[in-house]
Amino acid sequence: MSHISEPTVRRLSNYYRVLEEVAAEGKRMISSHLLAEREGITSAQVRKDLSSFGSFGRRGLGYHVEHLRDEIRALLGLDRRWKACLVGAGHIGSALVGYRGFSEQGFDITAVFDADAARVGRTLEGLVVRHVSQLGAKDGFEIGVIATPVRAAQEVADVLVAAGVQGILNFAPRKLRVPAHVTLRTVDMTMEFESLSYALTHRKPAAPRRKRTAPGDRE
């Protein structure tokens, strides 16, 4: 195993969840074909992805569900827990602290920060909101989650980097600048909506009720 591409990692993450489901259903083996069907992709893709980090299947039989699940879990680093903090106690931040999915996958949010004095001191899922100025290296956070308004996001990222986090999960709709040793992942809901808006606006079989003609339009 030398290098696993980003698209492959994302699919592995999906396989992992399917495997958990399938294991819960009591199935012992699963074929690449079945796995592919659940994901809406081809079986060749599944086999290619899995072969990128090992040979886990048995010809004629498929993959051993629990074994494969455990291999992927280890590969993704989900067999340990991560110490995380959250910055931004607004709507999104509150939702994230309460979201089960994260702690289930090894993500412990143990502190919440906010820049707004009105929010400092309030309690969120058992955590007291602290002022962001108290965010330092001493607590040893490995991951920082940004759920602030977009204008504050870069500044918060800088604070997190200074506090020594190794990774940042950013929910503000903007690309952030972080040093190379810090890994950044951005969840951009706005972008997904705009992508959906584009797809709906240009979907093929739509009735041609009237064609908008923009200034520089061509066909």
Next chain:
Amino acid sequence: MSHISEPTVRRLSNYYRVLEEVAAEGKRMISSHLLAEREGITSAQVRKDLSSFGSFGRRGLGYHVEHLRDEIRALLGLDRRWKACLVGAGHIGSALVGYRGFSEQGFDITAVFDADAARVGRTLEGLVVRHVSQLGAKDGFEIGVIATPVRAAQEVADVLVAAGVQGILNFAPRKLRVPAHVTLRTVDMTMEFESLSYALTHRKPAAPRRKRTAPGDRE
């Protein structure tokens, strides 16, 4: 303009937000180089993306900020509003209803549904939560947003399709099956976290504290 690839659309969405910012700063023109710098990509990429739907730049000068912004807005279908409903009034759902970003981009959530009787009747940002059984075609929703637990997501998607939505924005961590005439976009926070976990687990310069040796391992 014949076809714009998905990665390009996503970047256009980013350019759009940068252009709004730059316009607010009062700048009149912007070069592909500057635009690229803000996004952390190359200027060739920017020019290629923009040229995929028209020639908006002027050689030697760059792009006219407001004009380009308006062109992208029209292309993405953001010059109109979408009538949307939300299913799932839990943590994530509540956050989404309250999230400014959506309405700013033309996304009007005008109804909230939930399957849990305990939540029906409660008010969320001025909207009374209704039981999901009341979700039908008569309200004419164009877009449905799914913010339910993963086990309910497919069923809700089916209901939305039956109610005639054209697009679905799914926040449950699972691929959903929808007919071809319905567009689906999934925001999978769990996957982003797992991708981050993978990156942190395998980051290069880390001290090689211990090497796991799996059964079928090779190098």
Next chain:
DNA sequence: CCCTCTTCGTGAAAAGTTTCACGAGCGGGA
């Protein structure tokens, strides 16, 4: 008018990703 500096638009090359297709291993039945 001419020269220089800047920047776009765009084919062509390079890099990356997915799909194809086939050899080979495995279990089971006759």
Next chain:
DNA sequence: TCCCGCTCGTGAAACTTTTCACGAAGAGGG
């Protein structure tokens, strides 16, 4: 034991996306 049906692993082909590199404007100064 031998054959058949199933399924993996994988090189090669096909396709997609990004990067390169260069010709063609455009502006401004002298």
